[in-house]
Amino acid sequence: MMTSHISEGTKHAVDAVSVMTVIGTLAQILPSIAALFTIVWTSFRIYETKTVQGWLGKGAKDEEAND
Numbered sequence: 001m002m003t004s005h006i007s008e009g010t011k012h013a014v015d016a017v018s019v020m021t022v023i024g025t026l027a028q029i030l031p032s033i034a035a036l037f038t039i040v041w042t043s044f045r046i047y048e049t050k051t052v053q054g055w056l057g058k059g060a061k062d063e064e065a066n067d
Contacts (some may be wrong), residue, residue, distance in 0.1 A: 014041060 025035040025061045046052060 011045070018042060041060065 018041050021034045021038045025032070025038070
C-alpha cells in the first residue's frame with residue numbers, strides 16, 4: 001500500500017489534520033471537499049490496521065515474506 005512509505009510522524013500529523021477537518025466541517029467552516037479528504041484518509045488508516053489485514057488474509061503472511 002502506498003502509505004507504508006510514509007513515516008509514523010507524518011501519519012500522526014495527517015490524522016490530526018483529519019480530526020480538525022471533521023470539526024471544521026461539522027461547524028460548517030470548511031467545505032464538503034474537506035470531509036471527503038477525511039473519509040479517504042481515515043479509510044486508508046483503517047485498511048492498514050492489523051485487524052483488517054487479518055480479515056483480508058494479508059497481515060502475518062505478508063510480514064513474514066518481508067522479513
